[in-house]
Amino acid sequence: MPELPEVEVTRQSFGDRILGGQVQAVFLGKPLRWPLGCDPDSLVGLTVGAASRRGKYIWLPLGSGGLLLHLGMSGSLVFATELADKGPHDHFELVTNHGVLRLTDPRRFGAVVWSPGLDQGPAQRLLMELGMEPFDPAFDGDSLHAGLRNRRLSIKQALLSGKIVVGAGNIYACEALFQAGIDPRTPSHRLGSQRCKRLAQAVKETLSRAVQLGGSTLRDFHDAHGAAGQFQTQAMVYGREGEPCGNCGAIIKRLLQGQRSSFYCPRCQRR
DNA sequence: AAGTGGACCTGCTAGC
DNA sequence: TGCTAGCAGGTCCACT
Numbered sequence: 089m090p091e092l093p094e095v096e097v098t099r100q101s102f103g104d105r106i107l108g109g110q111v112q113a114v115f116l117g118k119p120l121r122w123p124l125g126c127d128p129d130s131l132v133g134l135t136v137g138a139a140s141r142r143g144k145y146i147w148l149p150l151g152s153g154g155l156l157l158h159l160g161m162s163g164s165l166v167f168a169t170e171l172a173d174k175g176p177h178d179h180f181e182l183v184t185n186h187g188v189l190r191l192t193d194p195r196r197f198g199a200v201v202w203s204p205g206l207d208q209g210p211a212q213r214l215l216m217e218l219g220m221e222p223f224d225p226a227f228d229g230d231s232l233h234a235g236l237r238n239r240r241l242s243i244k245q246a247l248l249s250g251k252i253v254v255g256a257g258n259i260y261a262c263e264a265l266f267q268a269g270i271d272p273r274t275p276s277h278r279l280g281s282q283r284c285k286r287l288a289q290a291v292k293e294t295l296s297r298a299v300q301l302g303g304s305t306l307r308d309f310h311d312a313h314g315a316a317g318q319f320q321t322q323a324m325v326y327g328r329e330g331e332p333c334g335n336c337g338a339i340i341k342r343l344l345q346g347q348r349s350s351f352y353c354p355r356c357q358r359r
Numbered sequence: 360a361a362g363t364g365g366a367c368c369t370g371c372t373a374g375c
Numbered sequence: 376t377g378c379t380a381g382c383a384g385g386t387c388c389a390c391t
Contacts, residue, residue, distance in 0.1 A: 090384060090385085091384060091385090094384075121367075121385095121386090121387090144385075144386095158385080158386090159384090159385090160367095160368095160384090160385060160386085161368090161369095161383070161384060161385055161386095162368085162369075162370085162383085162384080162385095177369085193368095194368080194369050194370065195367085195368045195369050195370080195383090195385095196367080196368055196369080197367070197368070197385060197386080198385090214387095238361095239361080239362095240361075240362075241361080241362060241363090245362090245363095248385090248386095249386090250385095250386080257384055257385070258383090258384060258385090259384060260384095303384095304384075306383080306384065307370090307371080307383080307384090309384075326384095346362095346363075346364080347363095347364075347365090348383095348385095349382085349383090
């Protein structure tokens with residue numbers, strides 16, 4: 089489900105309210121992608137710090153360490169003082185005196201992992217290979233060009249890999265490539281500095297617009313208050329196979345790249 | 360070393 | 376109506 093915008097919208101929607109809370113209990117459901125990595129009872133009494141985001145991960149400081157949360161494909165977080173009874177897909181709860189943070193994740197590709205610090209332990213291991221943050225001013229056409237110039241994989245897969253820039257998943261990679269006028273199959277090294285500049289700009293704009301619109305709600309995404317996103321209504325290509333391009337009228341096509349669907353306009357987007 | 364495909368898991372939909 | 380195949384917002388790991 090969640091790409092950078094959904095993760096950021098989620099973080100913003102509960103971060104302020106949980107800040108300063110004290111852990112009263114921790115509930116674990118079925119196993120997630122990775123084990124928590126500590127005794128859940130050892131978190132009781134710890135104080136919650138300011139939630140931050142790196143790529144599609146949320147870092148929630150707790151005491152001297154913290155929890156690294158990932159929503160996988162189908163995860164969402166809810167934060168409330170009063171929550172409905174637990175359902176079959178609720179696999180983690182952090183009960184605090186400010187409210188309860190609950191992870192619901194049917195497919196269980198998500199994770200909640202204890203780490204002694206952002207730059208130590210599991211968090212360090214999971215985050216160290218990540219590419220640049222798209223909203224970092226250092227991410228621009230030049231840095232993108234430098235990251236792509238020796239790569240032979242397609243530009244779509246390069247964006248999805250997260251090794252150059254993080255945050256664009258399948259929806260936003262498709263949308264950014266459309267906005268930049270680049271065919272998703274284009275070999276990365278064939279993009280010159282001019283097109284890299286356009287693409288870096290498109291990635292920044294696509295992701296920031298999506299954050300402003302509250303993310304994309306394709307089937308079930310909601311922020312921690314329960315609000316749905318609106319970006320999907322403005323998607324130009326994602327999920328629009330067979331429809332006319334809003335820009336030129338050509339029929340939007342779908343193809344498979346690395347077992348993932350890519351949507352593109354064969355007229356607006358060039359190799 | 361970079362690139363590819365499989366694996367993890369459940370739910371929903373389109374089509375027969 | 377009921378079954379099945381195919382699809383889904385991610386990413387680690389083993390293998391070439």
